[in-house]
Amino acid sequence: MTIDISWSALAMFSAVLLIPVLINWHFQLSLGKDIAISLVRMAVQLALLGIYLQFLFDLDSLWVNVLWLALMLVVGASAIIGKAKLPQKALFIPVLSGLILGLSPLLLILLFALLKPSPVYSAQYLIPLAGMLLGNSLSANIVALQRLFNALSEKTSEYEAYLALGANRQQATLGFVQTAMQQSFAPVLASMTTVGLVTLPGMMTGQILAGSDPIIAVKYQLVILIAIFVMLSISIATTLSLTVRIAISQTGLVKLTSR
Structure with a gap:
């Protein structure tokens, strides 16, 4: 049985993203914009993918x-x-x-x-x-x-x-x-080995x-x-x-x- 994750719990867990944000600020990596864009795109794309896949599975x-x-x-x-x-x-x-x-x-x-x-x-x-x-x-x-x-x-x-x-x-x-x-084979071979x-x-x-x-x-x-x-x-x-x-x-x- 799969344990569901509520949206509120997911939102609370997302607070850990403050850690890489603070690391970016402390080390002056200038990645703030890239991080923000990546996170927003990830969330939106995965949400849309979930909706689409649910439709795709039902349609089959x-x-x-x-x-x-x-x-x-x-x-x-x-x-x-x-x-x-x-x-x-x-x-x-x-x-x-x-x-x-x-x-x-x-x-x-x-x-x-x-x-x-x-x-x-x-x-x-x-x-x-x-x-x-x-x-x-x-x-x-x-x-x-x-x-x-x-x-x-x-x-x-x-x-x-x-x-x-x-x-x-x-x-x-x-x-x-x-x-x-x-x-090009090296990474997958290392992954298979370990x-x-x-x-x-x-x-x-x-x-x-x-x-x-x-x-x-x-x-x-x-x-x-x-x-x-x-x-x-x-x-x-x-x-x-x-x-x-x-x-x-x-x-x-x-x-x-x-x-």
Whole structure:
């Protein structure tokens, strides 16, 4: 049984936000405006999301769920490119393709083979699962793209040396792509290594607080962590491979740079 939190109790708990506000004031961090905007947006967006998800769960329409999933993918791809400070128009398709290829097979396996909700497109499962997988893929994709373009900018002579030796664009950028992938995988690998010892994952914690058996919560958390790592692997590999093709001409000329 889930213990409800009253709005008045939530408002009282929010008073702890005075602590970071005072820290900002004491250390003169000049983050007051950013903190205020972030807190207001967080509260408004979550409230609207709660209302919308309640409507979405009650409606449970296949086409509405698919449309919402498509919107999540488009916004996610746009956010990755924007945060990486790269040309939006040129890289939108590579990034979106990486997210779709990473997310789609995992959702199909989870919904049709593992969880088998009724109906199989149930918004209660489809939307949260997609949200967790996409949310955990954003930062890793941003890191991967930033590292790739930084390497092309900072190690131009090394890149040109490979081309001079007869390497094609894939061969010349292989080392850069490898480094970008290694660095983007590092946070999730560290999280997987320390889970259960240093960290107690959010999904598992939420299920336990909702009254689920801890073993069941562990099973769900294992499924999500595995799915996140697989999606990261597919989406980043696809995004970087397609980005190299678009950002660099067949002759090796770098056509795109970070802003």
